[in-house]
Amino acid sequence: MAGTLSIHFTHADFRHVRFARSPDPMWEAILGLHVLATPADRLPARLRAWRGRARERVRRAEVRGAFRLLNDLAPSDASYWPDFLTPAESEEGLAVGLRVLRETPPARLERELREASRHRPLPAWTRRLAAGDRALLDDVAHALHHVHGSLLAPDWSEVEATGAADRARRMEALEGGLGAVFASFTPFVWRDPVLSAPYPVDRTIHLRGRGLRLIPSYFCHTRPVAIADPRLPPVVVYPLHPDDPPGPPHTDRQDAALARLLGTNRARVLAALATTRTTGDVAARLALPASSVSGHLTVLRDAGLVASERAGLHVMHRLTARGRHLLGR
Structure with missing residues (x-):
């Protein structure tokens, strides 16, 4: 039987909200x-x-x-x-x-x-x-x-690069305040002062000034998971890639206009970054030379449409808010 996780905040809790830098x-x-x-x-x-x-x-x-x-x-x-x-x-x-x-x-x-x-x-x-x-x-x-x-x-x-991209999105949302960050978490719903989400059972957490640590998870894919023992510091693990409803699809006319604006292959590279990818991933997906993809990514990064971050041996690329807006996502 499905239930709801309800997390109740006080004013003191907002001073102690922590966002983990990467998955645990x-x-x-x-x-x-x-x-x-x-x-x-x-x-x-x-x-x-x-x-x-x-x-x-x-x-x-x-x-x-x-x-x-x-x-x-x-x-x-x-x-x-x-x-x-x-x-x-x-x-x-x-x-x-x-x-x-x-x-x-x-x-x-x-x-x-x-x-x-x-x-x-x-x-x-x-x-x-x-x-x-x-x-x-x-x-x-x-x-x-x-x-x-x-x-x-x-x-x-x-896993780490996807977590870093998620953190960047949360920090962008923070410009609108902590409530805006909470509102950006799918499948959570923020109705001040309660953060709620689907859960296997009904569960209520009163933070009572202890704050909350939020941890992104690559492998959590349906609903968040919370530490159960009320005596332990409150922790909630949330999905990094929730299945959000897609935005309105591009029409052929819009795709053609984007290709005229950026160039056909550069527009394809931008669209391929709907999920975080390496240069090699994009090259393989689009059947383009890696050197060509790297050049397109440099131009898109300089234009503020793409952000790149190193994670271990790889450099991961993702859309920025401006890039997502340009693609209508």
Whole structure:
């Protein structure tokens, strides 16, 4: 049964809203596994492509074992999974997050696994974990590390670049105030002082001056996910690429006018950046030489229509607000 997540702000909370600079590696490991477990026809196109690549990687025995262990704790259809799997400290990196996970106090393990058992039957081995079995907890940390390294790391530069592009859009919206930023988050709805979104169950969070940390997620694709324990700092993970309704399609006449304005190939390059891409991606998509695409991107960037940011070994390109406006998106 579908519900609503309602987050209630006070004036004090607005001073403590934080926007994560990039997706969180431990959240992404869990949510990436959820994508693998989701039928392809229920995923957006960008994640169908990733799922196809990742399913080849998950055929290895050690990856399958990690998948099964983590799926026992945090299945894709769960309305709750233990918060100790996604510690706040992982914002400092995967190594720090895994260290904190390994140090989870036994009382917290017991409390959160007991809560999980209220929502669904748990396998027998989780009783030993709930009792504080440190070797099992180390196995959980190893599984997360293995999933991240085997399934996510090959595409992590794209994940980070997409997060950077999302952050730039939020900062543009900030010119209209924090309420305008909240209004820019799909599938959230902002009605001062409540931020709400679809959720598996009805849930209300009163921030009470603690503020809120918002984390973008490449693999979260339907609705946001919130930290469950009200004693922990409030955290909400939101989809980086919601399936927004498309804008009005260009007519042939508009496309022809854009081609006359920019040149045919330059207009094609601009349109190809409807999603964040590398130079090579654009070149392959349009069957153009990479050197030619690079030149077009330079001109479009100088005109303020495209922004480029380095992410690991790649440079990622995205439309600016001006570029989206020119394309009618």
